[in-house]
Amino acid sequence: MAHLFEKKDRHVIPNWRSFDNTAKLGELNGSKGIELVSTFKPDISDLLDDWTEIDNQTIGVAGDILGVALVSNQKSDPKIIEIAKFVLQNENVSPKALSSAAKEILKPSQDKLINLDFNTIELFQDPTSLIIIHKKINELKNRLKNNPKNSINWIEIGRYYAIIGQSEKAERAIKNALFLSPENRFILRNMARFFVHLGDGGISFAHDILRKSQLVNSDPWLLSTEISLATLRGRNSRFVKQGLQVIESDSFHPFNVTELASALATVELKNDSLKKSRKLFEKSLRKPNDNSLAQAEWASQEENNLFSLDSSKSNLANSFEAKARHYAEKENWKEAIEYSKKWFLDLPFSKGSILFGNNIALNKLKNHDVAIEIGKLGLLSHPHDPHLLNNIIYSLCLNDKIEEAELLFQRVDKSDLTSKSIHNICLLATQGLLNYRKGNPENARALYLEAMELAKSTGHKSYISKALVNMTREELLLGQQDMSDVIPKLKDILKKTDDPDLEEDIKEVIELYNKKS
Secondary structure, three states: OOOOOOOOOOOOOOOOHHHHHHHOOOOOOOOOOOHHHHOOOOOEEEEEHHHOHHHOOOHHHHHHHHHHHOOOOOOOHHHHHHHHHHHHOHHHHOOOHHHHHHHHHHHOOOOOOOOOOOOOOHHHHOOOOHHHHHHHHHHHHHHHHHHOHHHHHHHHHHHHHHHHOHHHHHHHHHHHHHHHOOOOOHHHHHHHHHHHOOHHHHHHHHHHHHOOOOHOOOOOOHHHHHHHHHHHHHOOOOHHHHHHHHHHHOOHHHHHHHHHHHHHHHHHHHHOHHHHHHHHHHOOOOOOOOHHHHHHHHHHOOOOOOOOOOHOOOOOOOHHHHHHHHHHHHHOOHHHHHHHHHHHHEEEEEEEEHHHHHHHHHHHHOHHHHHHHHHHHHHOOOOOOOHHHHHHHHHHHHOHHHHHHHHOOOOOHHHHHOOHHHHHHHHHHHHHHHHHHHHHHHHHHHHHHHHHHHHHOOOOOHHHHHHHHHHHHHHHHHHOOOOOHHHHHHHHHHHOOHHHHHHHHHHHHHHHHHOOO
């Protein structure tokens, strides 16, 4: 049985990117900075004027110009395009990196983005991806030999370890960075993002450190993180009043308070203060980053009376999550999946994009090949995640890939198979499906009934219905049992449910029953 994708509250937890990309996005600017690094456009008119002279039209000069054009996002300038074409016309004598830069400039793109560390899905489908990531880790470790107190290198190592699912090594590296630079914005925000991933204990650890930091009193980027962690922890932040004063002072550039306004807006939304929440979200959208834009998109879907937002029209760098959420809300499932993949490539440490895309492929498109493909992407950083494993195994079973499903089931942590949790309910039912497809109906029935009993005892009624639907489908396909007494029960569930996915599944089972009758 597929693990239901439940809409959860979203919080303004910092996105974790490389130091270079964070800098390019402008999130390392001074709190009172005027413009963003990523939007700064240096004057290259002298270089372009020089290019008009035939003697200066060389690969070397072209390289200088294209390098500046890419960093400062001036790719659309007609002269820049002309120079890029010149490079490709002389590709036989151009350095490979320069040819790649020229292709990047000439490539049509719907999205602004900061260069991704990983730019193709295929990389994560190739076992050599681990080799590539380990090579990056070793390069950073070699740099530490010369400068062991470089906290940025330590946090970068932690990020790569997190991407390949080695949480203990990631935690050690991040704690080293924190020890070396306990009052560094980049370190503190990424430390918080990592420890949120570890659950309640990690959230408490990160919040306790952050709320005691001296920087929280003066840095709106850290104020927003502290407020979000407090909310996630179920507490009222003592910095809310201070955060509101920062917003109202108008002494900071709108970009530098976008996440703070968004975090405060989320607090007000949680408190049902829609007017205050709307006002703060509007301030967060004056100069948003991808995180605050995604938060606004989430909020607009949670509360229809809050405001309307069309993220698809945004040209904001790396706004993949917001667009994925927007297209899903509009039931444009194909676009939603494409943006969930871009979201993953931008932030491969997080499983949110994977669960989002997997749910659409599995429940909306009923395309189990795509559901498997997307789900497997998340196994690199979360190799034993019960939600991911369950849904991949479920889709493999429905595609009759039984051997692969059995191998993957061996990854499931035994504690998830004995707990009184939603994970165990789903895994028991999926194990039942696996037994049906293996030709062991007696074991399959027992597992489904156990799953339904556990769902009943723990109050998860929707999972009882889901398990019954899946079990009925398998019995009808097997053709050994009279299911006429179950169909009225399914019709009764159909009348009462407000879950469109469950509704569609029941209709399919009833249609199958009618064909078999």
